[in-house]
Amino acid sequence: MTRLPLPPSLYADTAVAPAATPPLDTDKNVSVAIIGGGYTGLSTALHLAEQGVEALVLEAQEPGWGASGNNGGHTNPGLKHDPDQIEADFGAELGRRMIDFAYGTTDFTHNLIRRYQIPCEARQNGTLRAAYHEASAAAIEKTAQQCIRRGMPVSYLNRDQLRQMTGTDRYIGAMLDTRGGDLHPLSYARGLARAAISAGAKVHGETPALSLRRDGNRWRIETPRAVVHADKVLLATNGFTGDLWPALRRTIVPVFSSIAATAPLSDAVARSIMPTRPVLYESGHITVYYRIDQNNRLLMGGRGPMRWIKSPDDVAYLIRYAERLWPQLKGVAWTHGWNSRLAITSDHYPHVHEPADSVLISLGCNGRGVALATAMGAQLARRLIGGAKAEIDMPITGIKPIPMHAFWPVGVTTAVIAGRVRDRLGI
Numbered sequence: 001m002t003r004l005p006l007p008p009s010l011y012a013d014t015a016v017a018p019a020a021t022p023p024l025d026t027d028k029n030v031s032v033a034i035i036g037g038g039y040t041g042l043s044t045a046l047h048l049a050e051q052g053v054e055a056l057v058l059e060a061q062e063p064g065w066g067a068s069g070n071n072g073g074h075t076n077p078g079l080k081h082d083p084d085q086i087e088a089d090f091g092a093e094l095g096r097r098m099i100d101f102a103y104g105t106t107d108f109t110h111n112l113i114r115r116y117q118i119p120c121e122a123r124q125n126g127t128l129r130a131a132y133h134e135a136s137a138a139a140i141e142k143t144a145q146q147c148i149r150r151g152m153p154v155s156y157l158n159r160d161q162l163r164q165m166t167g168t169d170r171y172i173g174a175m176l177d178t179r180g181g182d183l184h185p186l187s188y189a190r191g192l193a194r195a196a197i198s199a200g201a202k203v204h205g206e207t208p209a210l211s212l213r214r215d216g217n218r219w220r221i222e223t224p225r226a227v228v229h230a231d232k233v234l235l236a237t238n239g240f241t242g243d244l245w246p247a248l249r250r251t252i253v254p255v256f257s258s259i260a261a262t263a264p265l266s267d268a269v270a271r272s273i274m275p276t277r278p279v280l281y282e283s284g285h286i287t288v289y290y291r292i293d294q295n296n297r298l299l300m301g302g303r304g305p306m307r308w309i310k311s312p313d314d315v316a317y318l319i320r321y322a323e324r325l326w327p328q329l330k331g332v333a334w335t336h337g338w339n340s341r342l343a344i345t346s347d348h349y350p351h352v353h354e355p356a357d358s359v360l361i362s363l364g365c366n367g368r369g370v371a372l373a374t375a376m377g378a379q380l381a382r383r384l385i386g387g388a389k390a391e392i393d394m395p396i397t398g399i400k401p402i403p404m405h406a407f408w409p410v411g412v413t414t415a416v417i418a419g420r421v422r423d424r425l426g427i
Contacts, residue, residue: 003206004061007070008310009338010261010297011186016119019194021063021205025225030056030202032384033221033230035209035244037061038068039369040236040362042192042203043112043377044384049199053385056230057193057201058223060208064189066240067369070340072259072289072301074279075110075181075371076127077103080348083146089349090395101379101393103152105371106179112374113183116198118191120183121294126278127180130162130171136283137173144175153178166280167273168325174280182279182291185370192374212244219358232358232384238373239341241363250401251351252364258304258339260312260319261297262332270296273326287367288321298322298329304339312337342367350376352396360384361399 006012021037032048034041037059048055059065079086079102086102087095106124113122131137140156147154154177162171193203211222212233221228235245239254265273274280274292281289288302300318312319312334323329345351345364350372353361362380365372379392 004065006062006065006186007308007338007340008336009070009186009259010299010336011069011184013336015069015184015186016190018062018190019197019203021059021193021203023206023225024058024204024223024228027227027229028056028202029229030054031230032056032232032234033058033219033228034234034236035212035221036236036238036240037063037193037203037205038066038236038238039189039192039373040238040376040380041234042189042196043374044234044236044380045201045203045377046192046196046199047378047381048384049196049201051381051385052200053381055196055201056228057196057203058207058209058221058228059203059205060240062205063193063203064186067238067257067340067342068373069186069189070259070338071185071257071342071370072279072299073182073185073291073293073370074127074281074289075106075124075183076279076281076368077106077177077179077371079350079368080366082143083150094395097393098395099150101375102372103147103179105375106181108375108378109371110181113188113191116191116195118188118195120188120191122181122183122188123277123294124179124181125276126176126178128157128162128165128174128176128278128280129283130166130174130280131283132170132172133284134172140173140175140283147175147177165274165276165278167275170325176278180279182293183370184293188370209244214356232360234380234384235359235361236363238363238365238369239343241343245355245359245361245399247399247401248353248361250405251399252343252345253402253405254341255344256304256306256308256339257301257342257367258309258315258318258337259299259301260315260334261299261336262329263297263335265292265296265298265332267296269328269332272328273298288318290322309337309339342369346402350394352380352392352394353399354396355399
């Protein structure tokens with residue numbers, strides 16, 4: 001196969017060196033085969049290996065090549081839906097477990113980074129979920145109150161407080177969760193691969209899974225150079241899900257999320273934007289998110305073209321928006337523009353499936369994948385080891401294809417345009 005280069009990102013230029021993950025060229029018999037070398041697959045392999053289970057990761061390119069190594073770098077707690085809604089959707093008992101799990105993912109992730117001494121510029125300076133419309137501010141305040149009622153380290157900030165934290169008067173309200181933070185995504189993916197390998201897992205890049213089928217009481221996975229036989233299989237392909245499992249590709253919408261990065265800003269300009277260095281994502285129809293990294297670069301992210309991009313010129317709207325928030329950025333050089341595909345589900349919950357004996361599937365992080373996927377690795381490892389008796393803190397559901405899935409590119413493009421218009425109009 002042809003190895004694809006990493007997207008032309010700031011991360012590709014500044015990440016730590018990759019671990020050795022050579023292509024698989026010898027047939028293997030393993031306990032668990034994991035298809036997909038992003039955060040979910042690597043974390044699951046690590047947690048399996050820690051418990052003495054033989055795990056082998058098959059990655060089509062290199063670990064972190066997809067959204068895991070190319071996201072905004074935010075470690076955000078929680079799920080898309082409010083805690084009260086989660087309990088309403090899944091009942092008090094499972095709902096409570098889901099809430100405790102989801103809002104604990106950032107602490108889980110940063111603790112894992114500290115435990116394995118992963119060099120990835122990790123910080124826990126908090127996450128701001130900010131609003132510039134009255135309706136969005138009211139919804140965020142409602143979310144904050146639900147979190148506070150459950151004893152979480154959350155507070156609701158007003159316009160004056162936000163002006164001091166962000167250097168702009170754009171926002172009228174925000175929820176601050178002190179457990180949030182940021183990291184260098186590609187360095188983290190590579191560090192996670194290195195940790196999994198050190199624990200005993202095998203990780204093979206440039207090894208796409210070409211087919212998956214039952215072979216007696218085991219599973220047979222064809223790759224370009226070798227065959228893997230496994231007792232159990234985890235599919236963790238997220239925004240790059242194909243047709244290995246029937247109908248699975250049609251359960252998610254692969255959406256591109258784009259990022260533009262500046263050259264390093266002066267200390268004075270960086271302090272005028274985000275002096276305490278939280279990460280921020282906006283509550284709007286079209287989400288914009290940003291942070292200042294440890295080298296004083298501003299990274300602005302949001303929805304861009306539904307195709308691969310190579311330059312900050314491809315997401316000029318993000319640059320214009322940054323200059324609107326902070327006029328002092330006019331004339332600053334923007335050095336990188338890139339994107340990758342993430343997976344959106346129709347209900348905006350992560351999806352875990354068990355479509356056959358000894359097959360587990362996890363996908364659909366809905367833009368919260370850094371911490372969520374990492375913590376899911378421990379949950380999935382528990383299920384793979386213990387089977388159906390091993391409960392996890394997320395629901396296991398059936399595969400349900402999205403109706404009219406073939407039209408998703410047109411639908412996403414239309415939704416993005418409409419969302420931007422509604423955000424401008426304040427409706």
